[in-house]
Amino acid sequence: MTAAPQKSPVDLPADASARVDAASQSSRHPAIVILDFGSQYSELIARRVRETEVFSLVMGYTTSAEELRAIAPKGIVLSGGPSSVYETGAPVCDPAIWELGIPVLGVCYGMQLMVQQLGGSVVAAGRAEYGKAPLHVDDPIDLLTNVEQGSTMWMSHGDSVERLPEGFVRLAHTDNTPEAAIADHGRHLYGVQFHPEVVHSTCGMALIRNFVYHICGCEADWTTAAFIEEAVADVRAQVGDKRVLLALSGGVDSSTLAFLLHKAIGDRLTCMFIDQGFMRKGEPEFLVEFFDQRFHINVEYINARERFIGKLHGVTDPEEKRKLIGTEFIRVFEEESKRLGPFDYLAQGTLYPDVIESAGTNIDPKTGERVAVKIKSHHNVGGLPKDLQFKLVEPLRKLFKDEVRKVGRSLGLPEEIVGRHPFPGPGLAIRILGEVTDEKLDILRDADLIVREEIRDAGLYNAIWQAFAVLLPVRSVGVMGDKRTYAFPVVLRCVSSEDGMTADWSRLPYDLLETISNRIVNEVKGVNRVVLDITSKPPGTIEWE
Incomplete structure (x- = not known):
């Protein structure tokens, strides 16, 4: 993201908005849609596309061609996944996607699915391929422009393409994979058996740029200035003339959010800093002075150290710690908001990785939705009680950490805050x-x-x-x-x-x-x-x- 100028934001079509993560709170069309088949790298694909300053979103693989037509992305990426295309119940996409006229890039499982649905064949590889492999480029134009001969690509697959569908040609191969990259140039359909999105793939970003810019014709308009303008508009539209209470922790995320919300709604923002007793040495005093006295953003300091430590008495399970702390945070906010309020909205600095890790990455083959195979709950996500009395405002929910830092710098957040190392919401307790x-x-x-x-x-x-x-x-x-x-x-x-x-x-x-x-x-x-x-x-x- 840079500070380049951008186009005016547009609304997502009503018949497609339900399929986009409802919590994204973004009024922008995704230029590139990633259909997620359960890969651990699906969000990384989105991350890499955003590095090209093009906005991308991850959606479920059951998203229909009709919904995609309504969203009108300039390109579609089919992610990898743990399944085999021939497994019972293996995830499949709407086959009408191939007829949309929108360029498609299939990655690993996504390529195999493309081949199978278009009349080719996929078989179990005689030798599975995992890790780094040199890529032998057969067609150095279009998708593989500037992808160096012999460049390293990251492989992770047990199946391989045996026969290409009609109209497809080989673009590249490896020593163990005859069809490592393929294309139907006439229909703008492409597939790669490797993972260009991972850092181990030395020319992976060159391939992604080729797809995003040259094949899909995207413009580099996912910039810091664009995000701030759209986020401010979204917050104003969501909140109206209501007041917002911000859960300020002093980290990069909540601090950037404080500056963003203050820009959007001014004095209708109240930052409540709860000292739960799990902060680093000297931080409570520093944060109150920084926001309240230096930048004149209203901060209410709440000393709740004894209350929180009491809740954790005898607790050793980390998941229980996180949920107790998250729930207690909300309870304190609810109580204090009645004294200071009324407040209708609670703002949180939840980021995309928080949502990813709390939701898990497995896909239900019947619904196409993520199932809750959690790594761990994040206090901003997993600890929220069911009887929450606030509506949530989470404008950073679709950003990665480095994007948040860029937004913070553009908003004038000093380097002593924006450059700080990440610090977990539950603090030293975890x-x-x-x-x-x-x-x-x-x-x-x-x-x-x-x-x-x-x-x-x-x-x-x-x-x-x-x-x-x-x-x-x-x-x-x-x-x-x-x-x-x-x-x-x-x-x-x-x-x-x-x-x-x-x-x-x-x-x-x-x-x-x-x-x-x-x-x-x-x-x-x-x-x-x-x-x-x-x-x-x-x-x-x-x-x-």
């Missing part, structure tokens, strides 16, 4: 494994501060997605001052990422690791050991709970 106590919170606050101070002093803060400490619910033997200790270990978690959906552990200099370890052990009472988490996401998650 970085303390097991029961949360005042003693453990004090230990973790001190350890976490040391981690952040040393990362900043080393000039690495902006090069790392997140850097924090985790406190484990075990003790180990140590020796300090010739005396035996029996104290907690602290885990150092530092990761690099682009959008939080995948992550890799950060390779910090040994001298820096040594400094962090020495400071924590010597300065934080109750800790005698520091360990390093070197797990990527997946298979792990960034947070431990």
Whole structure:
């Protein structure tokens, strides 16, 4: 997203709007629609398309051709998926999609489905192909323009195309896959057996740009200025003359949302900062001063530390922690809003990855909807009580984290806020494994501060997605001052990422690791050991709970 000018927003056709995620709150047509067949990469495809400054949305694979005609995207992408096209109950798209005259790109399963429905054949591969493979380009134009000969592409498939449908030609192959990229140029139908959206595919973005710009004819109008203009209009249309209460945490998301809402509705916004006792050291005081005194955005400070810690007494299950904290947040908002209100709307900084992880990615073959196979609940999503007394305002719900940062900078949010590392809504409560106590919170606050101070002093803060400490619910033997200790270990978690959906552990200099370890052990009472988490996401998650 950039600050380039854009066209006026338009409304989604009424007969198609129900099929778009109802929570998107976007008045813009998606230029590219991704039909989701259950792939772990479906949202990543949307993410990559947006990197070309073209707006995309993920929709269920049961979206009909008629609904797509009403939405009128310039291109359609069929995602990959875990199924085989010949499995009983395998997901299929409306075959009338091929006759819409809209360019279609099938990725992996999407390509196999295209081949099967158009009269070709797909069989179990003699040799499954997973991981990196060099691509041998047979037709270096159109879809594969600027895709280098021998470039690496990421493979993940057990089936392969045996016979192409009439009108299709081969564009590329690999050593194990004869039909790695195919096309029916006359109907603008394309398929690739690899995943151009993943970072391992070295020329993947070149292929995506070819499809988006040259084949679909999209314009680069998904910009920061465009989003702000549309979001402000959407908020004003949704809220009218009502008042909005914002759940302000001080993180990048809620802070950007505060600036966006203040631009949209001015003094009808009230930010309520609830100090639940799980914040980092010195943050409550900093946040109130920052918003209220420096930027004159109304902030109501609520000290609810004892209330929250009491709710978590004896609780060790991470999912229960998140839901208790999320529910208690809403309860406090409800109570305080009666004192300050009335308020009709509650604003939250929910992002697209929050929705993805809370909803799961499996697809019900009967309905085409996502089924709730959850990784974890996010406090903005999974913890909401059924008797919620507010209507929700979530204008950032379709943005990825890096897009939120760009929006924040365009709105004038200072770098000291917009450049901050992500911090979970439940705070330190989910970085303390097991029961949360005042003693453990004090230990973790001190350890976490040391981690952040040393990362900043080393000039690495902006090069790392997140850097924090985790406190484990075990003790180990140590020796300090010739005396035996029996104290907690602290885990150092530092990761690099682009959008939080995948992550890799950060390779910090040994001298820096040594400094962090020495400071924590010597300065934080109750800790005698520091360990390093070197797990990527997946298979792990960034947070431990």
